[in-house]
Amino acid sequence: MLSMRLPIALLVTFAAFTSGAALAQKKYDTGATDTEIKIGNLMPYSGPASPYSIVGKTEEAYFKMVNDNGGINGRKINFISYDDAYSPPKAVEQARKLIESDEVLFVFSPLGTPTNSAIQKFLNAKKVPQLFVASGAAKWNDPSNFPWTMGWQLGFQTEAQIYAKWLMKEKPDAKIAIFYQNDDFGKDYLKGIKEGLGAKAASMIIMEESYEVTEPSIDSHIVKIKAANPDVLFIFATIKSGAQAIRKTAELGWKPLQIVNNGASFVGSVMKPAGFENAQGVLSAAYNKEGADPQWKDDPGMKKWSSFVDKYMPGADKTDGSIVHGYGVAQTLVKVLEMCGDNLTRANVMKQAASLKEFTTDTLLPGITINTSPTDFAPIEQMRMMRFKGEHWELFGPVRGAEATPE
Structure with a gap:
């Protein structure tokens, strides 16, 4: 009996070993190796x-x-x-x-x-x-x-909805102008604002002005928007155009409430070139900490x-x-x-x-x-509002998603 059991035991051990090896087998597609x-x-x-x-x-x-x-x-x-x-x-x-x-x-x-x-x-x-x-x-x-x-x-639309919900609470009678990049990037923000304002979008938005990313200067657009006399200016732009918009608004001596998208809110590449003195009171929202902010x-x-x-x-x-x-x-x-x-x-x-x-x-x-x-497939879905003061952003209010969080 013993002589019969040994081969069976060895077979069982071998089967377990090979099964374990199969489970532990490495799997690679093109672009991955052991090293x-x-x-x-x-x-x-x-x-x-x-x-x-x-x-x-x-x-x-x-x-x-x-x-x-x-x-x-x-x-x-x-x-x-x-x-x-x-x-x-x-x-x-x-x-x-x-x-x-x-x-x-x-x-x-x-x-x-x-x-x-x-x-x-x-x-x-x-x-x-x-x-x-x-x-x-x-x-x-x-x-x-x-x-x-x-x-x-x-998401751009979610971010824009957060701004719209905040504005509906704080300035429900605002006259809004939207300055946006004329591509899918800017149009997502435009859509988000309208979704966030809902039925009031038609009465609150008095102007939509787009620009092309290849334009060397967007100053003429800001002059045109000022003529419409909105009291809130949304700036949905990339870094260079965002800085130009904030600076030109100040040069015109015009002081609407400005809300700039997160991607054009960086202190070093947007607010500093725009001029810290010109950026005071500008609003945005963030999900990341600010790199050089003393609070961190x-x-x-x-x-x-x-x-x-x-x-x-x-x-x-x-x-x-x-x-x-x-x-x-x-x-x-x-x-x-x-x-x-x-x-x-x-x-x-x-x-x-x-x-x-x-x-x-x-x-x-x-x-x-x-x-x-x-x-x-949307990893980050929340932000906090922030206001530019001095040379840094100050966070305020709760963490928000597209649906406004009660204060």
Whole structure:
């Protein structure tokens, strides 16, 4: 009997071993190996949106820090970032290069609404993740039609709804002018304001004025808006045009209540060029902490951020909110890749990205967390209102979503 049992026992042991080995087997798609995770990125290093390119430089620096500390589950990140000049045709060309020549695992944090719109169908057809898009357009949260595309930052429409709800409470009889970029980016904000104002939109909005991103100066638009005499001016613009709008309003001696979108609220790249004296009282909203704000000097997360900038981006302007953004989204990606373990397939990257629960970065405001699900591809959905005073933003009121939170 003993001689019969031994082979059976060995077979059982062998079966258990091989079964365990199968379970532990590593899974890779193109762009991942035992030693490397190859990640693609598109940034406007040139062109009209080039001030935002510091986001890509921050991500590159963050991944260098990760690699210096041993990588992710023993794998180093190979970050390949190309200039698309904020041009949709160029973005398509560079995206094809990343997928077909560089063979990246996925495209991470490509910046810009028009450029990402141009590559969305291509990447989804190839089943390549377009992960944590650096744009708040609503179209990045459409998992049923675009299961390979996910945003990161708060949506433009949601942000605009937050402003509208606040305004309805504080200035219900306001005469509103909306200055917006003439593309999907600006039109999402325009739509959000109208949704937030609801039935009162028709009576409160007295002017809608758009500009082209390629215009060297938007001064004539501000002069035209002033002539309509609104008492509230919404500025939905990118960095350069946002700074120009705030500065020109002051030069005209005109003092409407100005509300500027989050992406054009950075102290170093918008408020300082506009002139701190011109920016007093301007409103916006935020989900990230402000980099050089003294109120965060003892905050553990911002201490880590500051140390990172000192070591990996020496001389960088800590008042530039794009550095805070780049750090936060890179930290989120590292979390996702850690969750992937040894299953580095494109499908699993998207699965884990859609499984974030109450995750927070070093840079998010207290009370704001990242949550995703297979039916919700909008990681950040809350903000706090803020007012510019002196050389910094002052937060006020509660954390808000699209539905106004009671004071």
